[in-house]
Amino acid sequence: MSAIVDDIVRRLAAGVDGDLGIPGKVVKFNAGEDGVIVLDSSGNPAKVTSADRPADCTVTMAAMALKRILAGEMSCGAAYMAFTRGVEGEQALAVLVQPFLRRVAAAGQGAGPAGRG
């Protein structure tokens, strides 16, 4: 797992407030050689990890794109459109997880530069 994925997982995990927007489902961001980011709502509590596992929806996307979303530099819609290299499974889950990503991004911006990942 790369440092960038490690940082993304750390930030997302800190932002889990019980609602990933995908009840009972698992969404995986596959960042290739950098590793994976798994948003897991299949259990209670929901969690974000870098441990690979089967997912209901897998979005293949550069880790840098996720980092830009969390830094507030790019909207989810724009990042998905520009950087998604593949999407498999239940497509809707990729959209439904966006509010969680936005919440984490907003929290990071409120924390100042140190929190921008």
Next chain:
Amino acid sequence: MAAALSKAATNGRREPTGFPHEVVRNAWYVCAFRSEVVADKLLARRILGQPIVMYRTQSGKMVAMRDACPHRFMPLSKGRLYKDGIRCMYHGALFDETGACLEVPSQHQIPPDCFVKVYPTVEVEKWIWIWMGDPAMADPKLIPDHQYLGMGSPGFRSVEITPRLSQARYHLCNENLIDDTHITYLHMGQFESGNRVHTPPEVTQLGDWVRTRWFDPDEKISNYFKMEFDVDYDRAPRALVGHFCPPATHCVWIEVYDPKNPQAMPKTLRIAFCFTPESDTSTHWFVCESRNYRTSNPEWDQFMRESFHMIQSQDLGAVEGIEQNLRNARELPDEVSFRVDASAMRARRSINAMLDKEQGQ
């Protein structure tokens, strides 16, 4: 005559062949979303070169008037709403919703020319339309059918896209949208498989309207479209239909069919545009997207807005770059056209015909 003048240098600039060099005035243009004009608020916007102030009366009636006090041309949008009118906060002149002056605080007599021009407006679905030309010709029946544009169609949910201003004349915006083969390169890899540019659309003239239709029975569905349309097909029949209602209204229909049941109603996105000239070289983009899937999920609204803004930024970069060249290049050769420009050429002819009619030729 518009067509003849358009090839010649205009105001020291060289214009592309057949390029409409003026703005059609006798037409309905969108001036705002209905949601933008709310109680107790003045909204200022320049339309066809004119400053306009918009507001609602106490009963909710929409008013659009020239944003200039006839006394010293102070913007009335810097004034204050007073009952159903506006008081200019320079010297206190008060105007009602018809533009009539009710009061000049510094004198008893109201000068006969002291009134503000009021423009006809019509509210339909999400949009407010304004008529900047001869008010006697302002027939609401000339406003395009909004169900055709996607708004108010049964089974569709409409999403407002935040209005943006482009520093490019409206003809460039029109032609950007009419020519959908630019998708392959300008928006490379984002929502199309890459073969759009190789297959010219059918072009049909329906009265003043120009219609382009492109259909691929086995289109590779892009990653973005999979998420946007909530489908898991790698390939499916897909249609892209563009309608241009001159001088400035468009609707793009994107239809994704279920490959296992192509007779079923396709998942459809209808994107309505009105390119309202702000000035000779700048244009308001009013856009409303309507879809017949995920109609109760507001998360899709946000996704659609964000992805639209991404694409729109690329389009703005193109048309604004062209505008800069048209305005500033010391010399440009005659414009070259490709086969795919057939629909844009028809659109130019439609607009020039409107201009000729407007100018009594």
